[in-house]
Amino acid sequence: MAVKRPSGPSGSFILGSANQFREDEPNFLLESVKQYGALVYFRLANMHTYLLGHPDLIREVLVTQGDKFEKAPLDKTILGKFLGNGLLTSDGEFHRRQRRLAQPAFHTKRIQNYAEVMVDYANQLMDSWQDEAVVDITQEMMQLTMMIVSKTLFDADAITGAGDTAVTISSAMHDFQAVSNRDYQRGFSLPNWIPTADNRLRNKASAQFSQVMDQIIAGRRQTAVGGQVEDTGDLLSMLMLSVDEDGEFMDDKQLRDEVATLFAAGHETTSNALSWTWFLLAHHPEVEAKLHEELDSVLAGRQPTLADLPHLSYTLQVIKEAMRIYPPAWILNGRLALEDAQIGGYTIPKGSTVFVSPYVMHHLPQYFDEPEAFKPERFTAEFEKSLPKFAYMPFGGGTRVCIGNAFAMMEAQLALAAIAQKYRLALAQTELVHYKAQITLTPENGIRMRVMERETAVTPTAELAFA
Numbered sequence: 408m409a410v411k412r413p414s415g416p417s418g419s420f421i422l423g424s425a426n427q428f429r430e431d432e433p434n435f436l437l438e439s440v441k442q443y444g445a446l447v448y449f450r451l452a453n454m455h456t457y458l459l460g461h462p463d464l465i466r467e468v469l470v471t472q473g474d475k476f477e478k479a480p481l482d483k484t485i486l487g488k489f490l491g492n493g494l495l496t497s498d499g500e501f502h503r504r505q506r507r508l509a510q511p512a513f514h515t516k517r518i519q520n521y522a523e524v525m526v527d528y529a530n531q532l533m534d535s536w537q538d539e540a541v542v543d544i545t546q547e548m549m550q551l552t553m554m555i556v557s558k559t560l561f562d563a564d565a566i567t568g569a570g571d572t573a574v575t576i577s578s579a580m581h582d583f584q585a586v587s588n589r590d591y592q593r594g595f596s597l598p599n600w601i602p603t604a605d606n607r608l609r610n611k612a613s614a615q616f617s618q619v620m621d622q623i624i625a626g627r628r629q630t631a632v633g634g635q636v637e638d639t640g641d642l643l644s645m646l647m648l649s650v651d652e653d654g655e656f657m658d659d660k661q662l663r664d665e666v667a668t669l670f671a672a673g674h675e676t677t678s679n680a681l682s683w684t685w686f687l688l689a690h691h692p693e694v695e696a697k698l699h700e701e702l703d704s705v706l707a708g709r710q711p712t713l714a715d716l717p718h719l720s721y722t723l724q725v726i727k728e729a730m731r732i733y734p735p736a737w738i739l740n741g742r743l744a745l746e747d748a749q750i751g752g753y754t755i756p757k758g759s760t761v762f763v764s765p766y767v768m769h770h771l772p773q774y775f776d777e778p779e780a781f782k783p784e785r786f787t788a789e790f791e792k793s794l795p796k797f798a799y800m801p802f803g804g805g806t807r808v809c810i811g812n813a814f815a816m817m818e819a820q821l822a823l824a825a826i827a828q829k830y831r832l833a834l835a836q837t838e839l840v841h842y843k844a845q846i847t848l849t850p851e852n853g854i855r856m857r858v859m860e861r862e863t864a865v866t867p868t869a870e871l872a873f874a
């Protein structure tokens with residue numbers, strides 16, 4: 408019996424809507440929801456795709472009927488080639504075990520210890536800047552988040568030859584991301600044993616990454632006392648110390664996959680969030696002025712610390728609004744229906760793929776008035792309370808919600824505060840900046856910006872209040 412499908416763009420006989428989708432993915436999805444409603448059907452070549460455009464339907468797939476779905480084969484294949492069976496790409500009982508094992512590493516208290524590292528690296532980055540210099544801010548932010556994740560994940564500074572290690576790891580990550588982006592563009596990934604240029608590049612990157620990780624893990628095991636590895640304060644220590652309910656630790660291969668996953672998931676996303684924030688600030692002097700006012704009054708020229716975060720509420724609003732307009736994770740990994748599921752009055756048949764896009768949800772006028780306008784003021788506590796869950800979802804939701812959510816928000820807030828109190832960033836290019844929807848939403852050709860030292864206006868009241 409033919410399945411009754413929700414309406415949606417019809418596309419061509421063979422490719423379905425693949426070409427239209429590829430032209431501008433986020434916008435294709437957004438326009439589809441605006442035109443066809445909360446549940447849209449289209450075909451991408453042979454992939455039957457259901458796009459969710461309503462918070463209630465998203466809840467059904469990510470939470471209520473979550474056990475009927477798993478990560479889609481395309482995502483698992485492309486990402487799994489480098490990330491193995493880590494948190495992002497695994498499913499079911501295995502994922503649940505890994506999530507339980509990894510969770511303590513992201514405990515609030517543990518994460519809070521990283522505040523100083525985050526500010527230190529922001530300062531190091533600024534030390535490399537010269538007043539009035541023009542930089543590509545996307546590269547600068549990438550370097551910053553890469554340094555922070557290396558330090559907090561496996562204490563990169565403490566490794567002998569840290570320079571080489573950092574270069575090997577970052578170039579391996581870079582190659583993996585570039586090849587994966589091309590695979591997503593093609594819509595498939597050829598088996599690893601076929602010696603295409605991309606497969607060779609990714610296999611080499613993966614082998615190099617594994618070699619470095621094996622050395623790091625072996626080093627930790629060597630210094631273990633009575634079988635117990637030392638807690639050096641980083642995330643890797645926690646992963647190595649964590650035991651499941653049967654008293655089992657993660658083995659070395661699993662540790663490698665989880666570290667690769669945390670590294671990959673944990674730097675480009677935050678880097679893009681910050682790059683887009685600078686871009687938006689440069690276009691909105693009134694927002695920038697208000698941000699400076701908050702920074703000057705709360706910090707009065709000193710370094711931001713963890714204790715300042717609750718007082719830097721406008722800084723946080725700026726980041727939330729930037730992530731609304733340009734959510735780094737513009738789409739979640741596809742979800743494969745493992746069995747027929749009733750969603751929004753339709754049957755989503757077993758074998759279909761479900762798309763959930765934070766970009767789409769963040770640009771719907773029913774939840775965000777004037778969705779294209781950059782208005783950090785909208786993110787008041789009342790507004791957030793009034794928003795339906797899953798209308799704003801930069802970190803996804805349900806059991807697969809981002810494990811690094813609090814880490815990323817703290818990092819973005821501290822980095823923005825540390826840098827914006829010392830520097831103004833102005834656009835230094837006339838070309839328009841477009842996004843490119845890769846694994847993350849990236850400025851297509853980077854963003855050239857002029858970094859200009861600013862005089863910190865220190866008011867006596869601020870000094871008294873926060874000395």
Ligand code: HEM
Nearest residue numbers: 494495672673676677736739740802803807809810811815
């Ligand atoms: C602004 C920064 C970030 C954004 C926007 C972001 C976004 C997301 C989203 C949307 C997901 C869900 C994917 C899905 O459901 O298909 C996710 C998952 C994940 N993220 Fe993040 N993320 C960020 C930073 C981080 C950081 C800093 C880390 C680690 C240090 C991290 C580690 C992970 C991991 C391991 C998962 C998989 C979780 C699981 O499935 O159990 N992310 N992230």
